[in-house]
Amino acid sequence: MSSQIDDDEKPKVYSVAGIILNILTAINDNRIDAINENEEIVNENDDNGNDKDLEDTPVEKTLCVIWDLTGLEEYANIFMNECQIHRIILKIITLTSRERTQELSLGVLANLACFPDKATILFSDKDLLNVIKIILKDENNDDVRVLFEASKFIRNLLKNLPHYSFEQELILSEFLFSNNLISRFNYFIKNTLNDDLFFISLEILKLLPCIGISENYFEIMSLNIIDSFNSICERINIIKDIDRKLFIAIINMINTLFETGIIPSDTIENNYESLYRLQNLGYSYEENNDEIFNLIEVFNNKIELSKEKEKE
Structure with a gap:
């Protein structure tokens, strides 16, 4: 979440x-991965058993500071407008062999994408989008922290772009669907054991029907959303209990998908058991139930509406 600071405390470029x-x-x-000024460059994936490999490098410590500062809009302005930090971060991502460095670099970009004007600049950087796509499409990349931050960057772009011009819709459609990048979020929903990555993937898929997608890619989007819906229902069947935040994310996504009409009625019918199980999981909360009960009521109404359409 972004925050602001008083006018008399606003930072100047020399402060960064x-x-x-x-x-x-x-x-x-060429010392992006160096442990310190006197030691050799270290790859955290080397099997040398060196505890120093687990420590943050000087560059990573600096990235931690940038991560914190870019959560403040005034600093984000300086880093982007005066320093072109996104291009520097892009260089770091392409040079490093350390997943921790990638994670922090992507976290900085995700922070910057929280601000609409910065999101627009980042979205127009084709090199940056290409690197994000490569990271997410790499099937050998199993570092959940890196995948989460890359996914969060996309989520923040989708949420914070101030408007979508026709040209932006085409770029966005090609970015997400030309190489079926969106299928990776389906994969995370099906396979990840990490709640954060699961949650962010839900948010991305929930946002898709709300933005303009080129007609050429609409079928791909629909198939991916239906596949994700089925995966979520499968996951509901094996959940014993569910975190409140995750429950709200799941039921919000399903409600949104019902509204779009993308989910076929037979798909909904085939998953009634899972949907009602989700409802029962929601009723298990004993405190602060108003929000959840309201969501469940909307949820039930949409299921009943779906049943009525089947009879027609």
């Missing part, structure tokens, strides 16, 4: 100059 200099020096000296 040292931070940027540290990063640029590491890039220039």
Whole structure:
């Protein structure tokens, strides 16, 4: 969540100059992955059993600072407008062999994408979008932290782009569907054991019907959403109890999908048992039930409406 600071405390460009200099020096000296100034570059995937591999490198420590600062809009303005931080971050991602460095770099980009004007700039950077796509499409990439931050970047773009021009809709459609990138979020929903990655994938798929998608890709989008709906229902069948936040995310997504009409009635019918099980899981909460009960009421109404349509 973004926050602001008082006018008399607004930062100046010189306040981040040292931070940027540290990063640029590491890039220039080809020491992005160096543990410190005197040691060799370290790949965290090497099997040397060195505990230092688990420590944050100087670049990673600097990225932690940038991550925190880019949550403040005034600092985000300086980093983007004065320092072109997204291009520096892109360079780091392409140079590093450390997943921790990738995670922090992507986290910075995800923070920047929380601000509509920054989201527009990031969205127009084709090199950046291509790198994000490569990271998410890499089937050998099993680092959930990296995948989560890359997914969060996409979620934040979808939520915070101020409007979609026709040209932006085409770019977005090609980005998500030309190589079926969207199928990766289906994969996460089906397979991840990490609640954060599951949650962010739900949010992305929930946002898809709410934005303009090129007609050429509408069928691909629909098939992926239906596949995800079935995967969610399968997951509901094996859940013993469910976190409140995750329950709300799931039922909100299903309600949104019902509204779009994308889910065929026979698919809904085949999953009635799972849907009613989700409802019962929601009723298990004993406190602060108003929000959940309201969601369940909407949920029930949509199921009943679906049944009525089947009879017609």
